[in-house]
Each structure stands twice: as structure tokens, then as C-alpha cells.
Amino acid sequence: MAKYEDNFWRVYWGPDEAKGDEKLNTYFIEIPEYEGIKRGDYRYIIGRKGTGKTAIIEQLTNEIDGKYNQFHKYLSLKNFPIQTLRNLKDKTKGDKSQFVPIWTFLLLTELCKLIIQDENATPTQNVIELELFIKSNFPSDLGFNETLKILAGSENKVSVLSSWLGIEGKSSESLEVLTPVHFQKVTEILGNLIRNIKSDCSFFLFFDELDEGYSVNDKSLNLLLLALFRAIENTYIELKEYIDFRPVLALRSDIFENLEDNDLNKLDDYLINLKWTTESQSPYSLLDLVNARINASLRVENPQKAWECISVNKDPSLPRKIATVWDFIYNRTFERPRDVVKYMKICSKFKYSGKINFQAVKTAERDYSEWFFKEFRDEIQSHLSIWQPACQSIIKLGKGVFSLDEIKLEMDKDSLIANFLKNSNKTHEDVLEKLFEFGVIGNLSVSKKWFFKYKDNNLPFNPDQKMLVHFGFSKKFRINAY
Numbered sequence: 499m500a501k502y503e504d505n506f507w508r509v510y511w512g513p514d515e516a517k518g519d520e521k522l523n524t525y526f527i528e529i530p531e532y533e534g535i536k537r538g539d540y541r542y543i544i545g546r547k548g549t550g551k552t553a554i555i556e557q558l559t560n561e562i563d564g565k566y567n568q569f570h571k572y573l574s575l576k577n578f579p580i581q582t583l584r585n586l587k588d589k590t591k592g593d594k595s596q597f598v599p600i601w602t603f604l605l606l607t608e609l610c611k612l613i614i615q616d617e618n619a620t621p622t623q624n625v626i627e628l629e630l631f632i633k634s635n636f637p638s639d640l641g642f643n644e645t646l647k648i649l650a651g652s653e654n655k656v657s658v659l660s661s662w663l664g665i666e667g668k669s670s671e672s673l674e675v676l677t678p679v680h681f682q683k684v685t686e687i688l689g690n691l692i693r694n695i696k697s698d699c700s701f702f703l704f705f706d707e708l709d710e711g712y713s714v715n716d717k718s719l720n721l722l723l724l725a726l727f728r729a730i731e732n733t734y735i736e737l738k739e740y741i742d743f744r745p746v747l748a749l750r751s752d753i754f755e756n757l758e759d760n761d762l763n764k765l766d767d768y769l770i771n772l773k774w775t776t777e778s779q780s781p782y783s784l785l786d787l788v789n790a791r792i793n794a795s796l797r798v799e800n801p802q803k804a805w806e807c808i809s810v811n812k813d814p815s816l817p818r819k820i821a822t823v824w825d826f827i828y829n830r831t832f833e834r835p836r837d838v839v840k841y842m843k844i845c846s847k848f849k850y851s852g853k854i855n856f857q858a859v860k861t862a863e864r865d866y867s868e869w870f871f872k873e874f875r876d877e878i879q880s881h882l883s884i885w886q887p888a889c890q891s892i893i894k895l896g897k898g899v900f901s902l903d904e905i906k907l908e909m910d911k912d913s914l915i916a917n918f919l920k921n922s923n924k925t926h927e928d929v930l931e932k933l934f935e936f937g938v939i940g941n942l943s944v945s946k947k948w949f950f951k952y953k954d955n956n957l958p959f960n961p962d963q964k965m966l967v968h969f970g971f972s973k974k975f976r977i978n979a980y
């Protein structure tokens with residue numbers, strides 16, 4: 499009989515980012531809503547950084563690529579020319595409505611590009627006309643960026659067949675005559691043409707990486723995002739009876755929660771919040787996620803307990819209160835796939851062989867903590883300008899558990915914090931609440947139970963309770979966790 503393997507250091511953990519991960523389909527964990535996303539029931543994926551928003555899109559892409567009757571386009575808003583989009587707003591409207599027309603136009607042009615790929619779509623004449631429209635205006639298929647650039651360079655106009663505008667030419671060649679017209683005029687025509695198309699195919703548009711360059715204080719950026727939600731939802735509803743159009747938008751939860759708009763409530767049924775747990779054999783299980791990666795690389799004795807097969811999980815050298823090596827790792831994360839996988843990857847950089855034990859995990863903790871802090875920084879920096887001095891005051895205090903009075907005293911020694919509080923009319927508690935919101939600190943109850951926001955999103959911050967530093971930061975903050 500072939501031998502089983504138990505060498506942790508032979509597991510391939512994959513890249514930090516799901517985008518472009520060619521092995522993803524060998525260890526992808528299907529979340530319960532996955533089929534619903536595929537069907538178009540869910541259109542909005544909300545989750546913290548590293549919770550697997552892109553992974554879902556990437557996996558859908560993998561599936562679609564293998565099907566003759568499904569098409570997709572990935573629209574990254576990374577390095578998106580926001581200013582160009584702003585200039586294209588409809589000045590006759592107010593608030594987010596200004597930006598809905600341009601987003602709708604962008605959406606429809608991308609959808610057209612997909613539809614014309616279906617060789618069996620009818621009526622042929624409609625498809626030919628759409629194709630001509632795309633080819634003559636947006637020849638290089640570079641997505642939103644190209645469309646915006648072309649609009650900006652042509653006084654917001656695109657060329658369409660004269661017949662679209664009801665202008666009849668004299669000769670039979672009139673069909674070929676193109677007329678420049680404002681893009682907003684074209685939106686309705688495109689919508690009508692699409693509604694007339696008969697196609698058996700599904701068309702997916704994926705929106706990702708909207709968080710690049712995000713700042714909470716930029717109110718008009720919030721409007722832009724709200725307008726995008728509206729444009730997607732409107733377009734979906736207007737087309738769903740006619741064509742199988744499935745938009746999917748991924749957005750970081752901190753940004754989503756900052757968008758204040760009554761409209762967003764209406765999206766509740768079509769939205770999922772990615773939230774993982776530790777339990778094995780349950781939906782959203784991080785242990786299963788790790789097991790899947792192990793099983794994709796190794797043949798272990800018990801695939802359902804793959805982690806136990808390659809670790810000294812109940813290492814006797816663990817601190818007294820911690821039952822397993824897994825718990826030690828897990829307590830240093832925000833319960834997000836990327837955190838767990840990253841910890842494993844850092845462990846695997848140190849050369850050992852055989853099963854992973856507590857010593858190896860302990861050695862990796864310093865690098866992990868550095869990385870974890872940077873991830874946290876990426877999230878908090880646009881929400882709290884003084885995040886750095888605020889963390890510094892915890893470091894200076896040098897304790898894993900502290901009271902409001904203690905941390906206040908420390909914060910008052912920092913002039914940056916003092917100025918911030920004065921100028922923004924905020925209190926120490928407000929600052930601490932932000933730290934609580936992003937998980938650096940939690941509350942410790944009288945009965946010594948700890949509470950972190952990432953475990954329960956509805957948990958209110960209680961400044962009167964003791965606070966404790968998240969274990970993922972203890973190495974970085976040079977605090978003794980136990």
C-alpha cells in the first residue's frame with residue numbers, strides 16, 4: 499500500500515491574492531451562496547479584506563471558461579480614471595443620480611461586447627449593428643478605461659448608425675452612415691436592442707477592486723459607488739426578462755458600511771456578507787479551507803482531518819490555556835482565509851520537515867504579526883487619520899489588557915492625538931471605537947470573556963469595560979499575550 503504523507507512543508511499554500519491563482523479550483527471551498535451567485539440571485543459580495551471576494555469571482559470565471567454558453571468580463575476598478583468619470587456626470591441631476599447614466603452606459607457597452615460573442619444570437623441584424631457600434635467606437639476591448647477615455651476625447655459622444663436615431667438616409671448605404679451623438683442618448687437605444695436579442699447564453703459582468711484609492715472623507719467617491727449600485731440594479735431589473743445578464747459586484751465591508759443610502763436596504767436580499775468560522779465540516783469553515791489545501795498537495799491518512807495529520811496539533815509545549823496549535827494560529831487572525839493561509843505560508847518558509855509543531859508556529863509569529871499589522875493598516879488608514887499614533891499609545895502602554903483611564907493617559911501624551919481630538923471634536927472613546935471596529939482591540943468582560951467585533955458584527959464597543967489587544971498584534975506591539 500502506498501505511504502501516506504505527513505510533511506507540512508510539502509503543502510502548496512497558493513498566492514495571497516485569489517486573482518490569477520491557477521490552482522484555486524483544486525482547493526476552492528464552495529460557500530453556501532455560491533450557486534445563488536451563479537444564478538444571479540446574489541449580485542453583491544461584501545466582506546473584509548482577504549475574506550475571499552475575488553476568490554468567488556475567480557472560481558466563477560474558471561467554471562464559465564469551460565462552458566460554451568457562458569461569457570464573462572472582469573472589470574477591475576484598480577487605477578480607474580475616476581476624474582474622467584466625474585467629468586461625465588449629468589449636471590442636470592443631483593447627488594448620486596448624476597453618475598447613474600455614465601455607469602449605465604459603461605455597463606451596457608460591456609454587456610454588448612459579450613453578447614456579440616454569441617454566434618447564435620438573433621436577430622442577426624441586431625447583432626451586426628451592435629457589433630458595428632462596438633467596433634467603431636471601442637475597438638480594443640480594454641473595458642471601462644477605454645470607454646471613458648474615448649468619451650472624454652470626443653465631447654461625450656459616440657458614433658451610431660443614423661438609423662438608430664431615426665435618420666433615414668437616401669441610398670441603401672444609409673445603414674453604414676455613422677452619426678456622433680451624446681452617450682446618454684445611446685443608452686436607451688442599446689437597452690432596446692438588447693431586449694430584442696434572443697440568446698441562450700449567460701453573460702457575467704464582474705466588478706472588483708473598487709477599494710483602490712478609497713477615502714471615507716471623499717463624499718463624492720461614495721456617491722460614485724452608490725450610483726454604480728443603482729446602475730447595476732436598474733440594468734439588471736430592466737433586462738432580466740429578456741437576457742441572462744448576471745452582474746456581480748465585490749466590495750470591502752468597511753466601505754460598504756460607510757455608504758449611507760436608503761437604496762442600499764433594498765439590496766439586502768441580493769447581498770452576501772462573507773463570514774468564516776473555525777468549526778470543521780460546517781459552511782464557511784476555515785479549518786476545511788486549510789484541509790482542502792493540504793489535500794490538494796498531499797495524500798494524508800484522514801483527508802477530513804488533514805490538518806491533524808500534518809501537525810502536532812495538541813503539542814504539549816503549548817501554553818496552558820490553549821488546546822491546539824490550530825487555536826493558537828486561529829486566535830491570531832480576523833477569521834479570514836487570507837490570514838490563516840498567510841500564517842501557514844510564513845510557517846512554511848522556515849525550514850523544518852515532518853509535522854508542524856508549536857515551536858515552528860511560534861517562530862513564524864513575528865513575521866506574521868508584521869504582515870497582519872500591514873493588512874490592518876490598509877483597512878483603517880482611510881477611516882482614522884491618527885491610526886498610527888493611536889496604535890503607538892497602546893505600544894507605549896505596553897500591556898495586553900488595559901482600562902479606559904490608562905489608555906487615555908497615554909493618548910494624552912501624544913500631541914498628534916491631542917490635536918486631532920481638538921480639531922475634529924472627537925473623544926478618546928471615538929478613537930478607541932474605531933480601533934475596536936477594525937479589530938485591534940476587543941472588550942474583556944468581568945468574567946474574563948473576550949469580545950471582538952469581527953466575531954460579532956453587531957457588538958457595540960463598551961469603553962467602560964477593560965480592553966484587550968488582539969493576539970495577532972501582540973508580537974508587533976511587543977506585548978506579552980499570555
Ligand SMILES: Nc1ncnc2c1ncn2[C@@H]1O[C@H](COP(=O)(O)OP(=O)(O)O)[C@@H](O)[C@H]1O
Pocket residue numbers: 512513514515516517519522525526527528529545546547548549550551552553554787835836839
Ligand atoms: N472560498 C475559498 N476557497 C479557498 N480559498 C479561498 C476562498 N476564499 C478565499 N480564499 C483564499 O483566501 C485568500 C484571500 O482571498 P481573496 O479572494 O483574494 O480576498 P479578497 O478579494 O476578499 O480580498 C486567497 O489566498 C484565496 O485563495
Ligand SMILES: [Mg+2]
Pocket residue numbers: 551552553706707
Ligand atoms: Mg480581492
